[in-house]
Amino acid sequence: MKKEIKPLEPDLMDKLMALCKHRGFIIPGSEIYGGLANSWDFGPYGALLKQNIRRAWLKHFVTSRDDVVLMDSSIIMNSRVWEASGHLQNFTDPLVDCKKCKKRFRADHLLEARSLEPGYDKEKPVDWLEIKCPECAGDLTEVRQFNLMFKTSVGPVAESGAVVYLRPENAAGMFTDFKSIQQSMRQRLPFGIAQIGKVFRNEVTPGNWIFRTREFELMELEYFIHPRGWEKVFDMWLGEIKSWLKSLGVRDEHLYFHEIEGADRAHYSKRTVDIEYNYPFGLKELYGLAYRTDFDLSQHAKTSGADLTYTDPVTNETFVPHVVEPSMGLERTVLVTMLEAYHEEEAPTAEEGATDRRVVLKFPKHLAPIQVAVLPLSKKEELMGPSQSLAQELRQHLVVEYDETQSIGRRYRRQDEIGTPYCVTIDFDTIQDKAVTVRDRDSMKQERVKITEVVGYLIKKYS
Ligand SMILES: [Zn+2]
Incomplete structure (x- = not known):
């Protein structure tokens, strides 16, 4: 049973976008050149707001704890990292083109719009053949899988250089450097490695302002554990995410904690919760929390040949650590913080008894630009x-x-x-x-x- 999710005003998004452009919070990217599809620049107040959210996140998830350390890994990594993580093979979106108007769509989004069962986001959808182009009702092509990683090459000559990718998530750095950090910091399990940084995804259909863009920042944490008692650790992080959202001023009635059922979860995950928010354009993902078992470290150990096991100093047990991963987008955090902060109210003016309408962003004080x-x-x-x-x-x-x-x-x-x-x-x-x-x-x-x-x-x- 879904709880009642309080809808936001449908025109709130337009009002907020107008305010943000007018006051220099968020402005269209490359605007003097006619822009670039769904790229947005953070102006002076937006950049300060973002910085304050980063700082608050760092305090909440890292520096106020004794079991989490921070790192900052490279955006461009050895391409075998993405072979191990499965991104080269599986980080794809199902894509269809309209044969008539040549527009391109994500097959799962078209299915979603038809309120058919969309299935797992990254999985090949079913029943798409009966779907027509939403723009011109033309026939659609077969579904093709389109890899979302941005490809480039290292070295001065593109043809002979090694193919590399811009990272689509931060997690890989925390896995490849796990052993080095664990040893240099003399960390005992359970402990976490956190990172805030830019990631890149060549989305087929970005949109809804800063909700889905091709480059964005992720605030991610890998918490390494012994598998025994993972349920408690999962609940602890769920609680941390809830208190974090509260500190941003996000009202509980706008949130939905979506337990992802077995069939829709990644095969290695034993529990995944999508933290969804009721945006003016609908109930959609805000954050994610997943218990990923030992999938990541095992994959990297297998592909690299490195020993990524951990030996418990008390029990002497040697094992591949499991991870619980809270993952939070910075721009989505900015978006919900602003949606929650936006108020319009009648306020008295200098004139006796007169009022006028004031727009006020009631940010929690520590986040105000x-x-x-x-x-x-x-x-x-x-x-x-x-x-x-x-x-x-x-x-x-x-x-x-x-x-x-x-x-x-x-x-x-x-x-x-x-x-x-x-x-x-x-x-x-x-x-x-x-x-x-x-x-x-x-x-x-x-x-x-x-x-x-x-x-x-x-x-x-x-x-
Ligand atoms: Zn069409």
């Missing part, structure tokens, strides 16, 4: 001087934006739109009472704080 905005009430020198020096002092500790243009009301709205938790206003009273106004983004309450104390006051809000 700008932490404090410093706003002099007017461009008079006696206000700008102390405002600029306060901003400079605050910059030693926090991420600060200084803005002196337009009315104070407009400037508050601009900071609301980018999710700045605190605005500090220096006004004409400041000269007399040596105090400033601190405005809270969510409550819009204003508090008078002594100028000598305001730096400490704001630092405390973020500690």
Whole structure:
């Protein structure tokens, strides 16, 4: 029984995309050249947001624990890695072309659209023959398997160089370097290796903005264990993912924890949970958690000839470690964090009794791209001087934006739109009472704080 998943407003995506372009969070890639299909650039606020999410993930999954270490492996690896992992043979999507209009589709997506049983995502689907082109109703070609890895070559001459691939996931680096890291860090099982980095997939049909793109970042963790008691470890990581999502402000009613049934799981996995989110375009995957048994290390040991076993120092038992793998996309994390943060509400204006609509991104404070905005009430020198020096002092500790243009009301709205938790206003009273106004983004309450104390006051809000 599926629980009730609360749908998001269908036009939320359009509103958010418009805001992100307008305010420089996320902009179309290569736009002055007419763009490149589904490539997106993160502008100043988007890049800061992404950085804050990376940092929070690192703290949540790595540095706040004593059993996980971080690594950063190469994007281009020896091609035999992908032979061992199965990506060369199996990392494919079923592809069909329309014979009439020549458009290209993913066969499983067409089946999904027809609400037929899609089967496992990467498996050859059935019953596709009765499907016609959704654009022109023309006949479709046979299903062909299309490998999603980007191919390139090492060396100056393409023809004679060795064929290599841009990594489609980070996990491989954690497996190939498992023994080296385990030994150099003197780690005992259970322990994990984590990595955040770019991966590349030549998707047939990317789409839904930053939901599915051809390059993206994965935040992945391989947790190496003895197979005995894997169920407990799995539940522990499921709990960690839940508390992580909570820390991003993701509401439980938008989430669905999808237990993947035996037939739909990868053959080596004993349990897989897809963490799905109810995007404005439907309930789709956000994260994954899988118990992968000893498949990965065994495959790499077999293909490379290296010994990837581990000997327990207490029991002296030698075995190939099993892994539980939480895998999280950074751009999808940005997307859900923004969808959850987006609010429109009626707010009072400077005029007595009047209200207007404000758009506010209610990010959890620690994720907000700008932490404090410093706003002099007017461009008079006696206000700008102390405002600029306060901003400079605050910059030693926090991420600060200084803005002196337009009315104070407009400037508050601009900071609301980018999710700045605190605005500090220096006004004409400041000269007399040596105090400033601190405005809270969510409550819009204003508090008078002594100028000598305001730096400490704001630092405390973020500690
Ligand atoms: Zn067609």
